Amino acid sequence: MPDGIIPQIDAILLRIQAKQADLAHIRSTKVKQRGLKQVSMSDSERLIELDIARRKHDHDISKMIEELNLKG
Amino acid sequence: MTIELKKKIEELIQAHRTNNETLNATMKDTVEQFFSEGAINTYKKEFVAEQVQKEFADARKSAEQVDALLNRKLKAVIEAAKKAMIPEYFKKADRSPDFGSRVSNALQFLMIEDDELTDESAYLILKDFLDDYDQMLLFKRVIGKKNALVDSSGNTTFPRTFGQLNKMEAVLNLFNEVETMANNLFMHPRSEGQTYIFNNQMFATLVDGYQEGYDERYILDFAETLERISNKVNGEGDETTLEKYPQLEN
Numbered sequence: 001m002p003d004g005i006i007p008q009i010d011a012i013l014l015r016i017q018a019k020q021a022d023l024a025h026i027r028s029t030k031v032k033q034r035g036l037k038q039v040s041m042s043d044s045e046r047l048i049e050l051d052i053a054r055r056k057h058d059h060d061i062s063k064m065i066e067e068l069n070l071k072g
Numbered sequence: 073m074t075i076e077l078k079k080k081i082e083e084l085i086q087a088h089r090t091n092n093e094t095l096n097a098t099m100k101d102t103v104e105q106f107f108s109e110g111a112i113n114t115y116k117k118e119f120v121a122e123q124v125q126k127e128f129a130d131a132r133k134s135a136e137q138v139d140a141l142l143n144r145k146l147k148a149v150i151e152a153a154k155k156a157m158i159p160e161y162f163k164k165a166d167r168s169p170d171f172g173s174r175v176s177n178a179l180q181f182l183m184i185e186d187d188e189l190t191d192e193s194a195y196l197i198l199k200d201f202l203d204d205y206d207q208m209l210l211f212k213r214v215i216g217k218k219n220a221l222v223d224s225s226g227n228t229t230f231p232r233t234f235g236q237l238n239k240m241e242a243v244l245n246l247f248n249e250v251e252t253m254a255n256n257l258f259m260h261p262r263s264e265g266q267t268y269i270f271n272n273q274m275f276a277t278l279v280d281g282y283q284e285g286y287d288e289r290y291i292l293d294f295a296e297t298l299e300r301i302s303n304k305v306n307g308e309g310d311e312t313t314l315e316k317y318p319q320l321e322n
Binding site: 005006009010012013016019020023024027043047054061065068 | 087094098101105114134137141142144145148149152
């Protein structure tokens with residue numbers, strides 16, 4: 001196992017934690033900003049937000065894991 | 073310098089448990105979100121089932137990713153401890169150009185001594201090779217063909233010659249055990265824990281199985297033993313070390 005692999009693994013673990021925190025935040029979000037007003041967010045809007053956020057995080061995490069696999 | 077292997081493994085086990093808690097909290101949140109009174113009256117049953125399955129699958133995927141990474145980190149931590157504890161094993165032996173003839177001479181001396189070889193004479197013949205793990209292993213096999221390497225009580229008959237090699241072999245054996253345990257420590261299949269029934273559908277939280285708990289305790293015991301050996305070698309052992317592990321005295 002090559003040296004320096006531990007900080008790389010830690011970075012991915014932090015990235016996954018950020019994903020989980022972000023998704024939890026979206027799940028608990030009840031309102032959204034519209035101009036200066038806050039209006040309630042519908043369930044379907046929340047599901048779409050979740051889907052977009054999940055794809056973005058998964059893309060970044062897969063890339064990081066690929067780099068880790070390339071290293072050994 | 074202590075290797076702190078036990079502490080590092082404990083931290084990884086704790087991270088794995090936190091990961092389990094996050095998985096279960098996410099699953100519980102999902103169930104509560106889709107099976108609230110409002111949601112049940114708003115959505116079709118099929119839509120809810122589909123969404124719940126999707127959320128569960130994602131939560132499990134994330135948890136499995138984390139477990140795989142923690143397992144990888146565990147292996148890296150063990151390897152780093154191994155390198156710190158027995159650097160001789162990883163160091164390429166410094167072999168001079170006349171290495172072959174020196175080995176050949178040593179073998180001839182050993183053959184002349186034959187079964188009358190003593191620890192003292194073996195040490196004098198092999199003292200130039202003591203730091204060369206692979207070569208000493210070969211010499212040990214050669215000597216073992218004609219001479220008993222342990223007495224009836226199981227003590228080595230060549231403490232001066234093979235003392236260092238025996239210690240390294242003992243440490244390597246312990247590391248082998250730890251590495252075997254570490255291979256899949258956080259990858260054991262989870263079993264079902266608390267069960268929820270909503271809208272005639274059953275969902276269960278996931279918990280670690282019995283095997284995982286056993287393996288965790290086992291690997292921590294080995295890590296503690298390795299740490300004690302390392303502390304003793306570095307002169308940091310205390311009285312308890314020898315009380316609990318008298319075999320380290322040899």
